[in-house]
Amino acid sequence: MRNLIVSEFITLDGIIENPEWTYTEVKPLPEMFSLKEREQQEAGCLLLGRVSYDEFAPVWPSMEEFAEYNAMPKYVVSSSLEDPEWHNTSVLRSLEEVRELKESDDDGTILVHASATLAQGLLAAGLVDRYHLLVFPILLGGGKRLFAAEDGAPAKLALAEHETYANGVQMQVWDVVR
Template sequence: MRTLIVSEFITLDGVIENPEWTYTEVKPVPEMYELKGREQTEAGCLLLGRVSYDEFAPVWPDMEEFAEYNAMPKYVVSSSLENPQWQNTSVLRSLDEVRTLKESDAAGTILVHASGTLARGLLAAGLVDRYHLLVFPLVLGGGKRLFPAAGGTKARLDLVEHETYSNGVQMQVWDVAR
């Protein structure tokens, strides 16, 4: 069974929406992106929600730093997307199809990038195995959150890796306890 990883840039108050704050509010340091490089080389496919697909598909194919993502299979969970144009992209219509993808014997992890709504649904369905979080030392006070304040799915997490960088960003890797 493949490992499904949710990867997010997130603020201290849990906001993941419109992460331009990752570039404007905190001075980047190269070492904080090491996890992102590791994700690209370990991933066997990229799994996206429809909104993230619509944002990434017009931009990422022309970006040299995303060459590995562009080459790998990509899956979009959507009830309405037809004929995706991004190279190697397929549409999954349900979380049951995600479960089948996860149960396949294909190589590499399944990486969910910047898709909060999808990530919440995957957690509720018991499909998330790990979280890769880059936690930025910011409090935005509002915006879409990875984990809702109330009424969400409960999960116990085990910290398996962490590091704090000179700019205050924390890398946290959490396994979902089963």
């Protein structure tokens, strides 16, 4: 069975929506992105929600730093997307299809970037194995949260890795305890 990892840039108060604050409020440091490089090397496919797909598909194919993502299989969970234009992209219609993808014998992890609504649904369905978080020392007070109380999806997490960078950003890797 493949592991499913949710990877997010997140504020201290749990906001992941519109992460333009990642580079405007905190000076990025090269070491912050070692986790992202590792993700790219270990991922067997990229899983996105429809909103994130619509944001990434027009931009990522032309970005050299995302060459590995562009080459790998991509899956979009959507009830309305019919003909995805991003190379090597397939549409999944339900979380049950995500479960089948997870149970496949394919290599590499399933990596979820952004896609807040999808990430919440995956947690509620018991499909998330690990969280990769870059926690920025910013409080926004409002916006889409990664973990929303109304989801009703309690989960116990165990800290697997952590590091704090000179700019205050924390890398946190959490395993979902089953």
